[in-house]
Amino acid sequence: MSRIAIDVMGGDHAPDEIVKGCVLAAEKLESTLVLVGKEDVIKEKLAAYTYDASKIEIVHADEVIEMGDSPVAAIRQKKNSSMVVGLKLVKEKQVDGFVSAGSTGALLTGATLIVGRIKGVERPAMAPFIPTETGCALLIDCGANVDAKPTYLNQFARMGTVYMEQCMQIKSPKVGLVNIGTEEEKGNQLTKEAYKLLDADASINFCGNVEARDIPLGKVDILVCDGFTGNIILKFMEGFGKWILGMLKVQFLKSLKTKLAAVLMKKGIGEIKEKFNYATKGGAPFLGVNGLIVKTHGSSKSQEILSTLIQTEGFIKDGLVDKIKDKFEENVN
Amino acid sequence: MSRIAIDVMGGDHAPDEIVKGCVLAAEKLESTLVLVGKEDVIKEKLAAYTYDASKIEIVHADEVIEMGDSPVAAIRQKKNSSMVVGLKLVKEKQVDGFVSAGSTGALLTGATLIVGRIKGVERPAMAPFIPTETGCALLIDCGANVDAKPTYLNQFARMGTVYMEQCMQIKSPKVGLVNIGTEEEKGNQLTKEAYKLLDADASINFCGNVEARDIPLGKVDILVCDGFTGNIILKFMEGFGKWILGMLKVQFLKSLKTKLAAVLMKKGIGEIKEKFNYATKGGAPFLGVNGLIVKTHGSSKSQEILSTLIQTEGFIKDGLVDKIKDKFEENVN
Incomplete structure (x- = not known):
């Protein structure tokens, strides 16, 4: 069973709409959803819904990368941000994918610095x-x-x-x-x-x-x-x-x-x-990263979060990242 | 009284719509219109209209620059094309402006090579x-x-x-x-x-x-x-x-x-x-050229030719080229 991490603190309508989107997704998806962000906030928001508790986990992260933050500085300095923690979960293979509606620049920088590129790919x-x-x-x-x-x-x-x-x-x-x-x-x-x-x-x-x-x-x-x-x-x-x-x-x-x-x-x-x-x-995957990172629109509400999570589960089932790896390894060899 | 040259052979609807546009313009404008292209063709097209003959002149040019022609080669080799002849009229100050619906690349190349840049302007x-x-x-x-x-x-x-x-x-x-x-x-x-x-x-x-x-x-x-x-x-x-x-x-x-x-x-x-x-x-002037060259849409019909000619007469009255010259000479000195 796959696991998808979500940046609960990123996006114009975070955390409310992100949490709501995850609750909707918990009903529709096979994957376990790993909500990354301030634990007390997430728990409080989740309390408003009825959902299958076995499908939702929380990973605490007490910092937030803001839209105005410089991408490189934010990724380097806010080690405990929901975005950095989520990216690390991908890097450590504790999850199969990570979705964020937060800063595109920071997510891309983090994807490259933390998760890294697929061998042979010059730029994601x-x-x-x-x-x-x-x-x-x-x-x-x-x-x-x-x-x-x-x-x-x-x-x-x-x-x-x-x-x-x-x-x-x-x-x-x-x-x-x-x-x-x-x-x-x-x-x-x-x-x-x-x-x-x-x-x-x-x-x-x-x-x-x-x-x-x-x-x-x-x-x-x-x-x-x-x-x-x-x-x-x-x-x-x-x-x-x-x-x-x-x-x-x-x-x-x-x-x-x-x-x-x-x-x-x-x-x-x-x-x-x-x-x-x-x-x-749905969102846009960062192709070429050695892990599945999907950026969704900053203005995403629950329905778009749901769509992106459905799409992300699809990418995992289709083995998108591995298929790109295969293609580039062919060319490297 | 100002004089405006028109490339009768350039554009998707040349020469018919270009000639028609010039006839319309002859009624509305103060300028004399200098129709550049195959003289027999222009005369034949003009014969269909009633117009003030003192407002329309013809300058013969028997070649045509086609849309598929390489811009540099076309300008260098087709010395007798309506576009090159029109640009030379500007260079020699026989007219105050030149309008063409022909190839943008060729017109730009010709404007730079034949008419030249304003001193101090790096690129038009x-x-x-x-x-x-x-x-x-x-x-x-x-x-x-x-x-x-x-x-x-x-x-x-x-x-x-x-x-x-x-x-x-x-x-x-x-x-x-x-x-x-x-x-x-x-x-x-x-x-x-x-x-x-x-x-x-x-x-x-x-x-x-x-x-x-x-x-x-x-x-x-x-x-x-x-x-x-x-x-x-x-x-x-x-x-x-x-x-x-x-x-x-x-x-x-x-x-x-x-x-x-x-x-x-x-x-x-x-x-x-x-x-x-x-x-x-109307059209788009090439700002920075040492003479007034106006490109109009390739698909222009008579009404657009008319609009572009009205606009061109306006540019002449406003002294657009000279005003840009003044601005750049200030900076050069």
Whole structure:
């Protein structure tokens, strides 16, 4: 039976929503949940619920890494924080995975410093899904490596391929390189060099450059880019989507006529909004770390914590980390 | 009286829509329009319209730079192309500005090689407007410099400031640096260094980093970034906006009820669409070139050509190029 640790103190709605999400997950998952954080706080929050006590454990950690903390300093100095303690549980193989809604920078730093990289992996990457016309696409990297080298991008493509094959059952997933033109010679120094590496790599199904305007079309399964570009895309999508839906709301509220239209379109608008919820459903694993670390949205409430925990149990069952290890060991040998 | 040259052979709808746009502009503008391209073709197209012949001239150029042509090779080899001939008219001061809907890469290369940079400007930049909640923001650079240095970004901010002050009548326009976090220390090597330069530059109103999710809020007038990032934002916005509006259309067409809603919301949806048309209204000047070169959307039809020509006449009246020269000469001395 697998064990999943959760950072109870990380995220905008911690600890309340995190604890609530864990209680929901205890009903649905086979795994034991290890709640990491201030023991008295966790006990007090848990007391409000009825749950199977054999499925929930508490590991005490009395410090909290705040969003404003410098990632490296926080990981080095707050040894007793819920995040550091959770990462150590992964390192010591006391749990099979760790989920946090806390600071992305600190979690990534901690994942690298405490849990470490898989042998052969130059840099771990953060890989969330973004919604597209055909479903969703893996966007790798989204902020772990803001200054990337061409070889990193090649490795991102390999790790993403393992992920999509093992966990999403997509055979030979299509890889696209996010770029400013479709032709091979387009791009900046990074993408021009990365194109050559990706094109020469027989272990992935490279389909060429993908222009930003074509990202929503969903023609590839994996979008490879440096962490700066990925972060810009992810966050711009979030802000831009919100803006358009906001403008729509204003128009729907303008008059009695448009309010009637809003009633008639309620289901349709709901379907569009649901499409964008995809991004916050579940979290983003740090691929390339020698242990399973999953970052979930900072604004996660109980339902998103539940989704991320379901997804994390899936990653454990699919053996995601070991499959990436196998792939990179093959290449190392 | 000013004179504006137009590349009749460039763009998806050339020459028909370009000629039509010029005829429309001849009625509205004070400037004389110099149509550059195959003389027989232009004459044939013009024959379909009634127009003030004193406002339209033709300069023959029998080659055409195609979208697939390598920019540098095209500019060097196709000396008799409409684009090269138009750029030479600017260089020789026979016209006060040149508008093209042709290849961006070729136009930029030609602008730099033929017309040249303003003294003191390291790299020209392409600066279109993007729509925001508060109106619009200048996004500089959008593709001219895919590998940028921190000093370029500082110069983009200065040139953008001159543009917004002179042509948009915005006093002390707010400058934001597109980045992956709001804090000063966030970003990649480029943005971290650029932040310091921007922050130390007393000649601009620097307001710090702008995260991609906040771009649509329109809190700044000028968004500074490298050309790769700007191009990603510009094109992603285009593709993503189209996708959302497409999903909305599908929902509106689903049933009799939703079709009724579509009728009730026609005006409101029209207003939202109009907001996004902003991007294609008018073109983007290449700031930093020692002459006025304006790129308009490749898919421009006559109305957009007209808008771009109106905008170009405005740039000439506002003395945009000279004002940028003044700013950089101040700094050179």
